[in-house]
Amino acid sequence: MADQAARRRLLKVRIRRASQPLLPRGRTRTRTRTRTERRIIKVRVLRRWGPARIAGLLRLVPSTVHRVLTRYGLARLTHLDRATGRVIRRYERQRPGELVHVDIKKLGNIPDGGGHKVLGRQTGRKTRSNVGYSYLHTAVDDHSRLAYSEIHTDEKKETATSFWKRAHAFFAECGITVERVLTDNGACYRSHDWRDELARAGITHKRTRPYRPQTNGKVERFNRTLLDEWAYARPYRSEQERRDAFPGWLHTYNHHRGHTALKGQPPASRVPNLTGQYT
Template sequence: MDACVVDDNWPLRRAAERFQVSVSTAQRWADRYRLYGEAGMTNRSSRPHTSPRRTPTRTERRIIKVRVLRRWGPARIAHLLRLVPSTVHRVLTRYGLARLTHLDRATGLVIRRYERARPGELVHVDIKKPGNIPDGGGHKVLGRQKGRKTRAGAGYSYLHTAVDDHSRLAYSQIHTDEKKETATGFWARAHAYFTQAGITVERVLTGNGACYRSRDWRDLLAAAGITHKRTRPYRPQTNGKVERFNRTLLDEWAYARPYRSEQERRDAFPQWLHTYNHHRGHTALKGQPPTSRVPNLTGQYT
């Protein structure tokens, strides 16, 4: 465009229309071409030469110091230093400090994300205990006051879950306890499910609950040639794949709608689990469901 205006004497309006820019933009580029030639046509940074309103360096250092030492979010740091939260957030972003959700709160170190190379190389196992819904519904149906009265004595459900690290394929069942007999029976069925899907389980990672420290659990895995690993005490993020599944399970099934009974919620679980495995896109799998990484999974969850 610049050569058209300067060398070929095109009118600015005609050049602007031809290259679909404004007349003022065409004028600016033509002037730059006259001054600098082809070298002046390279892209230039839009960053200003000076930023008189930028947060002072001393303030930025104080923000970073508080974040590193106390591991606070922008709002708390802003309150302590008498700043605006948006200013603190911009400083943290500018220096690439990790989100608090990506940090280990005890050490401040970035939690290292990993993924096993093949299905079955590692399976995460855990138990989640959501409270049961009383008959007639809980506080989401009856309101907070009435819901509190019906809550007493409702008890808990024990969701035993196994999640494959590579594919995120999940096998989960609802039980009434977390005894060793229940845990071993669950794993026997989970192992059969993964085997049917063409997955050879090599290692299993669990927490440190009594059922996972029992001889029954140890002998069951040893008989199948499976290595058993346990997480470090007080470090649940080590078992992060199944912990993330549990959070999804609570958000999208357990508390997704106001169920009127525990049985109604349990009846909805198999279909939700099927949707999770076969249809729900997973961000870590580039929007694909877990079945996209499984070699031989049948079309229907049983």
């Protein structure tokens, strides 16, 4: 009930703003009629649709819808929780190690000779059978965005636990004391092996709420970056070729690639003890 009341109040505010003239007199440029603006805002607030879908429903041009949404400062859909419509509040821990995000990304392997990016879509489909999957186990420090990642052939509890031992050692070598670890509710993270390993190191284990992957957003964002800048960045002719490129890309990410959340600086800038910072 509280969420519904909040949404109704938000809708009233948007409609009230839409009824106020924003353009000074004498301007020759026309603007969307107030009634249409109200309809656009109503659909956005209640259904949380993007400009294209709203335009299709109201029989408008998507650029017109986008212009109206921008004019009234409506948040981008990527900044909203789709279930509640609330703006997602970004946060950042105060020190390295206060919270480390851990996740596993499943990735289809590239067949020998290349996939559809090398051979074309029709031929590439024929070579995809029985090539299997890779599982990228990743740990990202919340404060610095420093990442440790390994490629494995499964996501079993033994693999996940062994990965964490090496990730923990990596952060320790960088002078980072891990206090808490955040994961999703995957089976490997609910195992006794995982629980006991964290307990031995005095690390608190926290899990995300079901169906709320944005809670683990730091590592989710890292996964999207590695897909764009490594996994699908260029046509690879084999899975081994792509794997061979991963360590170099990860080094660039940690030491050289500017991060928007860090004011254009790489994660290494927030970890003074990180070796190889300038190599």
